[in-house]
Amino acid sequence: METPKYKLSAWSAFANAKCPRCRRGDLFITGMYEFKGQEMHKNCSHCGLVYEREPGYFYVAMFASYALNVAEMVTLAVAISVLTGSSNPWLYVTIILGVAVALAPFNYRYSRVMLLHWLTPGLHYHPEMSEDKAK
Numbered sequence: 001m002e003t004p005k006y007k008l009s010a011w012s013a014f015a016n017a018k019c020p021r022c023r024r025g026d027l028f029i030t031g032m033y034e035f036k037g038q039e040m041h042k043n044c045s046h047c048g049l050v051y052e053r054e055p056g057y058f059y060v061a062m063f064a065s066y067a068l069n070v071a072e073m074v075t076l077a078v079a080i081s082v083l084t085g086s087s088n089p090w091l092y093v094t095i096i097l098g099v100a101v102a103l104a105p106f107n108y109r110y111s112r113v114m115l116l117h118w119l120t121p122g123l124h125y126h127p128e129m130s131e132d133k134a135k
């Protein structure tokens with residue numbers, strides 16, 4: 001029997017910012033690099049999961065975002081050091097801040113995806129909820 005196309009793996013559901021419960025509905029209305037910023041759906045369009053689990057829920061995503069930022073900055077600093085061997089602090093500051101600004105939308109998006117997919121106790125994938133709705 002063939003697996004239906006919509007049954008996404010955990011990784012592709014994560015990468016495509018899908019609902020953590022059914023892996024079908026989109027988390028975001030807008031694309032990652034849209035000028036007006038990113039907007040989220042209130043509910044999953046497929047299973048109805050409310051994404052903002054409680055008031056202020058997405059404040060926790062700031063910690064995930066912070067962790068992403070630190071990881072990116074440390075990686076960059078090591079990369080610059082290895083690739084250029086420079087000890088000029090302005091080189092580091094310029095590149096790291098530039099990349100941090102460029103990656104801000106990515107961090108914003110994936111900190112929320114991480115929060116919903118990995119960091120929320122009791123929120124898991126329910127394969128039966130990803131079925132097509134019988135009408």
Ligand SMILES: [Zn+2]
Pocket residue numbers: 019020021022023024025044045046047048049
């Ligand atoms: Zn859903």
